[in-house]
Amino acid sequence: MALDIKRFTARFVEEAREHLVNLEAGLAALQQEPADQEVVNAIFRSAHTIKGSSRMLRLAPISDTAHRLEDLLGALREGTLTYSHALAQLLQSGIDAIAAQVDEVAQGRELAPPDEALCAALARPLTPDAETAKPAESVPVAAAAPGEIKFKAADSVRIPLEKLDELIKLMGEVVSSHARLRQRSRDIRAIERDLRAGSAGRGARVADFARELKDDVQAQEALMEELHGKALILRMLPLLMVFDPAPRMVRDLARSVGKEVECLVSGSEIELDRQLIDRLGDPIVHLLRNAVDHGIEAPDVRAKAGKPRHGRVSLSARQDDGGVIIEVRDDGAGLSLEAIRDKAVKKGLASAEQVALFTEAEVIDLIFLPGFSTSAIITDVSGRGVGMDVVKRCVVDELQGAIQVESKPGVGTTFTLRLPRSLAVMRMLLVAAGGQTFGFTAPHVSQLLRLPADQLLEVAERHAVLIRNEFVPVVSLAQMLSLPAQPAGADLLLVVVQTQSEKLALRVDDLIDERNMVIKPLPPHLAGLPLVAGMVMTGRNQLVSVLQAPALVGMARRGSAGSKQTTIPAASQVRVLVVDDSLNTREIEKDVLEAHGYHVTLAEDGLDGLAKARNGEFDAVLTDVEMPNMDGFALTAALRQEERYRDVPIIIITSRQKEEDQRRGIQVGADAYIVKGDFDQSRLIDTLKSLLG
Amino acid sequence: MSEQASALDAILARKQQTAGEVVSVDEALVKLVFFSLGEQWYAFHGENISEVLAESEVFFLPGCPASLEGVINVRGDIESVIRLRAVLGLPDSNGITGSRILLGQARAMRSGIRVDRVEEVIDVQESAIQPPPHTIPEHLRPIVLGIVSFREHLVHLLDLERIFEDYRAGLR
The missing domain is CATH 3.30.565.10 (Histidine kinase-like ATPase, C-terminal domain)
Structure with missing residues (x-):
């Protein structure tokens, strides 16, 4: 169901192969000059880029291997590891493994999990150092009046002369590159004249010209990237x-x-x-x-x-x-969760009833509310x-x-x-929605999905999609931004964004690009706009808004809270305990149940659920299977041991479809078993209703 | 209308005595940027307008107030574009061609300002600026510095410092 996006895969393969070439070349150079820091830096970056882009495409086997390679190179760079022939061989085998994996991806084949023996071998040089690498307590800094601690912001940066020289050398390159382009401009004029005169061999000349121009553009691009990179390093502290x-x-x-x-x-x-x-x-x-x-x-x-x-x-x-x-x-x-709950109630940030129902994570989140201490x-x-x-x-x-x-x-x-590491240049995903283009920064994008429209689940008058045992709400980006909807294709394209604890799937019309881009700040008077982090400029000189994923998630949550109020019918006395380790799933199930008048209490794992069940009285329990601390089967079995819950309906909601799991669910005493994949709200409500009689 | 006409007559009469647009060397001059929204002419002090931009593509900015048209790229800097019509409480001008963006600079902020037409950038004598008459609508009073008669138009000289200050306060 979850398809990775082909277009991006093709670009990834191209990019990864380039970096693999760099890695090979760098390793060879190290053999000649083991202490060459620049080479180490360059291959570190290549490994790093492969890791980052493979992770974005959810190619976990590649990102895992690249990650280990990067760790090794990082240690080499920082000097905690020294170059040896054995290390070079190890690095080489890591590079080879990635190359093989990239070939698999290029052929459109499913990736096998990474070679465990190799991963272990790659990790080995780093393990003994883990303890000794920690520096002892730092030497106290001289002179600073106690109590008066303030970190000084730097207004200027010290730049090593050699870095500046590199920059100036690159500027020289830009000038000569420009001269070459001027020559091309003369060339095309000559070709134009020839065309008019109808002289022989025109085709060949045009082909030559096209090749030369392409080379120049490529050289220019490399130059620009280097210049940009060097300029940014000047800002690093x-x-x-x-x-x-x-x-x-x-x-x-x-x-x-x-x-x-x-x-x-x-x-x-x-x-x-x-x-x-x-x-x-x-x-x-x-x-x-x-x-x-x-x-x-x-x-x-x-x-x-x-x-x-x-x-x-x-x-x-x-x-x-x-x-x-x-x-x-x-x-x-x-x-102290207790102290946090009390304080939140005292400060009027939440009611006593509300905080009693909060899960541990939700209680901890309270400390981030304005006015909390x-x-x-x-x-x-x-x-x-x-x-x-x-x-x-x-x-x-x-x-x-x-x-x-x-x-x-x-x-x-x-x-x-x-x-x-820097706000100036970030990996950016560009998408189209409502006839406009928008950007997302890579750290906020959790994954990209393409799926048929009928796989969208409808819960509590909202749409949701099942991603790894978790319901994630789906909203149309265009609709959120009050833009006109575009005619939808057969497949839905979803950008899943993530904040600390929540995910949101945004429906977009198209994926446009993915690359490193320079983020330009908005003018100061617009800095308060919550939705936009800044602007990026595309190749066609278009300005594109970079959207703040956390603000969108917040907006979606508020939107649903608003609609919920209108759908809640007269209060019902039926109390339901919902146990699931995913925040999104809990919230969606809660929405569904509340929309049908049930009173809902949430728990975040089996243990939490068991404690809440013992301390309260519930008329029904809904539980997930896979959860930390205590799974849903164990919870069901434990509840059946309790006098009060011997006959209370327990419904297992899970993504496990296997028959033996269903059997096991019934064995431990569950009354119903609903598979999340074919979850629809009426089925849940009907099941609940029939069980409650 | 008749009120306005009589005010215009009065000003024109006064102006007749001060040699009209002919520049007199003795008098201090101020540079004004004249522009129009529909039939009405307005002016900003030239020191507040750093340039007049033509043919700038304006890009969508999600979540911005309706009075903000979007953003433009001015040689690598992002600048907003404010719809002056919205700020003055005028209806949108649909399909006006040749509209321009003034790049306004005040202490509070800098922004592009959308106007229907730029009429003229010219030095006028300070004395040609008359205090605003009582006939000016209530909501314009705080932002109108004075009235200038120019090419038979009764021009409102607007206070960009104040407009931007209010605008910025409204965004918070």
Whole structure:
């Protein structure tokens, strides 16, 4: 059902083969000159590009292999690994494996999973180093008044003379390239004269001309790309600017609140565009403050819990998939869901009934709401300045990134920021909708789908599509932007965009292009427009709006909330527990049920479901099968052990179609088994109605 | 209409005494950009208009207010295009050919401004600018700096600083 898009596959094959040639050539060059950093950089980039573009097309076997290759090359580049003949052979076998996989793709064949032995071999040189590579605690920075911590934004950049010289050399190349083009212009005029005169051998001359012109255009393109790349590098700064003051700051903060905290920093050599470095300071300061103030417990509390009195906060960065991942991790108590729920209710951000039904992830999401702060009293440390809502807005909207929270009670909390390396040039997908062209940045695009219109599911007066055991709402991009609908073809073309926890499938009319593009900012007075991140210019000098995927997801959610109100009939007393680990699926099932007057409670896995079932009373339970912690079969079996749930209808909704699974479902005590693929809302409601009698 | 006509007569009469469009060396001059929306003529101070753009393709910008036509590319910079008709509360001009975009620059912001026709860019004497008469509609009063009589038109001299300031405040 999920088809990858052929046109993009063809381009990928072409691009990947080019990079494979670069990899081969680079490896050969390394044999001559093992320490040549430029060569290492070049082949690292090639491996990286292959990984990125294969991932976008969901060619996981290729991206996996390329990822390992890239890791190795990254270590070589950073000097944690030294060149050896054995390493070269390993790299060569990785390149060969990718080449073979690309050939398979070119022939339109399904990819086999990557060679495990090879992947393991590629990973091996890196494993023993993992521990020792961590730097010891950084040396404290001199002079900075305690409490007065501010990261300085750089107004100027120091550029090594040699980089500038390279740029100037390239400018010289541009001039000579232009001279060649002038010559072509003379050539075509001569050919024109010949044509008029009707002299012999015209065909050959035109063919020559076309070939030469093509060569020139290609050379020009390469030159431009190099120039652009070199110019962008001038703007790159190491994360050191932001990371360096962190250990001292953390120690000072800890002292001021009577805690003992050490701070570990790693990855500060990773470079990002100045624009990002400048704006990263505030969110990182806030996350560190948050970790010290709320994350790490007081020394006595820690001692009682059997932990070292010394808390630990780590700030680390690593490269990943065309971007950089920054983690702020503490080994504190973890987020208190109870405290968050209470605070949200006290602040009027949600009602007590609402938060009681929230899943863990939804509760954690509350901390990103404007006006939320978990501190009981406003403290000197994190009670003022930017809040978590500002952190999120900065990371998601301004820096085109994503933020994720992971928290385990007693073990600690980790905030993960995923950021692009530069905002100036980004991988861009261009699509057509409603007669206009729009762009999406690659980090926000989860996948592309083409499927027949009849595979669209209709749930709660909305459309949805089943992607890997998850219902994803489908909306027409043109309709969302109030543009006229275009006549639809037989197949639907969907761009699936993703924010932290939600997906949205946008119906578009056509896919136009996918390439690296320069994003131009909107004028300052339009910076508040939520839908548009900036503009890109296409080859035909058209300006195209780059859409903010998070804003679209938010808009779709609000749209559905609005329509829901009109469809809810008189309140019913039937309470249904919906258990599914996918947010989208839960929400859609909830919409369907609420539209038919049921009262719905959500749970995000079997354990959560079991706890909620025990603490509440439900007239029916709907559950998925594959879930973390406890699957749907186990949940069903466990519920049947409970006095109260012996006879309550349990419906399993799953993408597993196998008969043995169905048998197993009935065995453990489910009353009905609905396969998501042929899910339609009336069937669910009818089943539920008949079971409830 | 008769009110306007009498106001025009009064101004014309005054103007007769100040030598009309003939430039007198003693007097300070101001550069004005004259343009029209339908039959009505308007002017901006020349110092607020950095250029007059012809034939610029305007591109769609999703989610922008109706008074914003879209964006244009001015030598690599993205600039917005404001429909002046919408700002002044005038109906859309359908199918006017030869309309132009003025590139306006004020302290609050910079933007393109869509006008029906650009009539003239010329220096006039400061004294030719008369205070706005009471007959000016309420909603225009804050943005009209004065009235200039030019080629038998009663021209509203508009305050671009104020228009852009209000526009920007409205976007927030």
